[in-house]
Amino acid sequence: MVKNIVNGVSGLIHYKGGVAHYTFLMHRISGLGVLTFLSLHILLESTAHYAPRLYDQLNAGLQTPLGLTAEIVMALLVIFHGVNGFRITYFDLFHPDLWTPHSALHSVRATWIVSILLWLPAVAIMILHSLRLI
Amino acid sequence: MRLSAILLIPMVWFHTIFTTLIVGAENVNLNLVAARWATISWRVYDALLLAFAFSHGITGLRQVLFDFATGATARKTLNILLLLFWLALSVVGIIGIVGGVAK
Numbered sequence: 001m002v003k004n005i006v007n008g009v010s011g012l013i014h015y016k017g018g019v020a021h022y023t024f025l026m027h028r029i030s031g032l033g034v035l036t037f038l039s040l041h042i043l044l045e046s047t048a049h050y051a052p053r054l055y056d057q058l059n060a061g062l063q064t065p066l067g068l069t070a071e072i073v074m075a076l077l078v079i080f081h082g083v084n085g086f087r088i089t090y091f092d093l094f095h096p097d098l099w100t101p102h103s104a105l106h107s108v109r110a111t112w113i114v115s116i117l118l119w120l121p122a123v124a125i126m127i128l129h130s131l132r133l134i
Numbered sequence: 135m136r137l138s139a140i141l142l143i144p145m146v147w148f149h150t151i152f153t154t155l156i157v158g159a160e161n162v163n164l165n166l167v168a169a170r171w172a173t174i175s176w177r178v179y180d181a182l183l184l185a186f187a188f189s190h191g192i193t194g195l196r197q198v199l200f201d202f203a204t205g206a207t208a209r210k211t212l213n214i215l216l217l218l219f220w221l222a223l224s225v226v227g228i229i230g231i232v233g234g235v236a237k
Contacts, residue, residue: 001203035194039188042184045227046230048230049230082147089139089140132160
């Protein structure tokens with residue numbers, strides 16, 4: 001078990017797969033990040049039912065620069081995971097013939113570009129919201 | 135995974151765009167949650183989102199863990215732990231949504 005983890009993690013770091021490999025890693029990291037957030041999000045939101053007085057106090061903790069930073073990072077993780085997940089699903093279900101190194105590499109680059117293009121305006125809107133400008 | 139993924143892209147993105155970009159995190163408070171949950175369709179939406187997203191996440195976590203834990207006993211233990219974690223948080227969340235905000 002420990003050996004598996006050491007081998008697995010060192011393989012994940014040292015494998016020279018370039019951008020496609022980083023995309024695979026980012027899919028896992030973003031997935032685990034979103035799951036961690038979701039677990040806490042379920043607990044926090046359910047205080048609206050279990051402990052209504054606590055809800056606004058806990059929420060105020062998120063309406064801070066630290067909360068905004070977390071929100072901005074989470075937005076990138078969710079957007080990336082969705083765009084990349086769409087790419088994988090689309091290839092798997094409709095175009096398995098496109099699973100060639102060449103077109104897969106193209107689509108991987110497109111995934112990053114689309115993700116960042118969707119993320120930047122979201123960041124701008126979230127910052128404007130936090131400054132109460134909109 | 136693929137089917138919940140296809141459902142989750144529109145569902146999660148609508149949820150996050152609505153709460154963080156349209157409403158804005160600084161405007162989220164208990165009154166807003168109460169107002170939203172006064173409509174039954176919002177509650178159904180939130181419950182479905184919770185069920186799909188959390189199940190998808192736990193399945194993904196299981197897949198990642200299984201890459202490292204290859205033994206039969208380790209996998210069996212992980213399966214039980216993941217099932218308990220999934221069940222516990224799902225029940226907590228669903229009861230919260232069904233129960234709603236007490237007046």
